[in-house]
Amino acid sequence: MKWPRTLASRLALIFFTGLVLAYGLSFSLQAYERYISSRSMMLSNLEQDVVTSVAILDRLPAAERAAWLPRLERRTYRYRLDEGLQGSAMPSTDPPMAAESIVKAIGAQYPLTFQDIPGPNAHFQAHLRLADGAPLTIDVTPAPVPVARWLPLVLLIQLAVLLFCTWLAVRLAIGPLTRLVQAVDTLDPDKPGVLLDESGPREVKYAAVAFNALQARIAAYLKERMQLLAAISHDLQTPITRMKLRVEVMDDSVEKDKLWHDLDAMEHLVREGVAYARSMDINTEAPCRINLDAFLDSVVFDYQDSGAQVERQGATGSLLETRPHALRRVLVNLVDNALKFAGKAQLEVSRERGKTLIRVLDEGPGIPADELDEVLKPFYRVESSRNRSTGGTGLGLAIAQQLTQAMGGRLTLSNRKSGGLCAQIEL
């Protein structure tokens, strides 16, 4: 048998098997005990009863005997005044205990022959001759001690109680664990975490407190990291400004161009750094209802006006509750990325199953499948084809991802069948 996979079912199995076994054992022990004692009582009753009955029948005049028979009849045996039925001789080994008792009771006074009567309800008969030579047959139908009708019902109820208690105990034990797992699962340092309920049994309370503390610590570290990034980026802006201003008044030369280029790269990095640090707390922007088509148009037209090849496909005609600046930033980052690697970009919008999907498509080289998740991490850059002269800070996609998440959406990257990259925002 396969060991069940969930902790709940394992615990339930152990508890239940244990309880049922223990209970079953004690029940059978009791039943056995009762069986033994009641049997010995029955047999001794039988002995006395048979002695008395046979003695009575023997003393009675032959004519009165038949009238006494019903009075002497018992549940498992009765007397007959004939030769009895013809059966097979009872084997001498392992005779029924009732037969032994009969032998013990009257075997000394009357010679007995036992015959097994086969049939649907097998029984046996003891034949003897009374003092006047009249035949007497004791017909014995061994039957178990009768069991109360309510016993199975009580058994069932007890089983049900066992089951219920097992379920309750397992639930009690598993519940907090499940909640903890859920909390850890949904633990997202970028969002204010959901605090676990710090109540319940002591162990559960400790776990909840520990988890909440862990969550707070992670959030604090992340915040610190972001503040560091923001501070460095921010403080670099002034020196870069000075340098740019100085380079600008230099005489034209190759060196000047190179310096200028480097400064541009630094500036870009600093801006992205600040933007990334800020993307952590976009809650400053209030969500509002926007006309999605007009919004996408405005993004696309801004690109077209500056001479970039960006097109829009599809329309939803829908209104969307969102944070427009954050969404714009996400789209701009994705489109910039597409333009950088493919030179062209397409914005596609659709509504599917109650969700708004915005896709940024390009026909560039795409991203190796095993790096699709990696590129969403800050400062990660695809080594192969992507970083030739394009540089980039490795923050654009991270910012997009961060903001999309903060908006309650999802950003997924995939390679298109026809080649190129598809970045999908699900809102």
Added chain:
Amino acid sequence: MEHVDHILIVDDDREIRELVGNYLKKSGLRTSIVADGRQMRAFLEANSVDLIVLDIMMPGDDGLLLCRELRAGKHRNTPVLMLTARNDETDRIIGLEMGADDYLTKPFSARELLARINAVLRRTRMLPPNLTISESSRMLAFGQWRLDTTARHLLDSEGTLVALSGAEYRLLRVFLDHPQRVLSREQLLNLTQGREADIFDRSIDLLVSRLRQRLGDDAREPSCIKTVRSEGYVFSLAVQLLESPA
């Protein structure tokens, strides 16, 4: 004697203000430099300037405060160009809300600054706007629309946000600043070609039709932006300043 524009640069970083000052001077402008708000006030008492370049992040009174002060006093018509060390949408919005005419994010290049200065000067001189946008009233209302002049988007009668591209916003803003006045294509081109100068490849006509579409204006029977044959366009609706709802 020909008028030489006088630019006042207010920045607490000595190197930056000197470098900027020298560059602008070399470019044919008259420049003065001061280090903080106190000096700025003293300077403005004694001199008149055509434009103020104001750094936001300064010890003591910061740029936003100074800008608000300027807008409230006798220099309310002097254009202000903000320099901000932060790169964030909210800074831009705050800056413009405080009454700055334009803003520039550090690190910037002196050439870019010069281009912006010229654009702002040209804009304020060519056609001074009929309405003065101020901190408390940044909403322009016309027809069933409202234009948020700091966040730069339209709101319809139900409060739904309708985004505008940069060029669309600038064109609409020119129209709203000069309603019921015929504007030639050259004027429109000049007034709208802001800092990105991105309007060159797109004719004004295309932009007007895009804007009409955005406003739900029928191109054959336009009610907002009417075509004046061989002259240009006119914005025919009345424009109102709204007190800020926020």
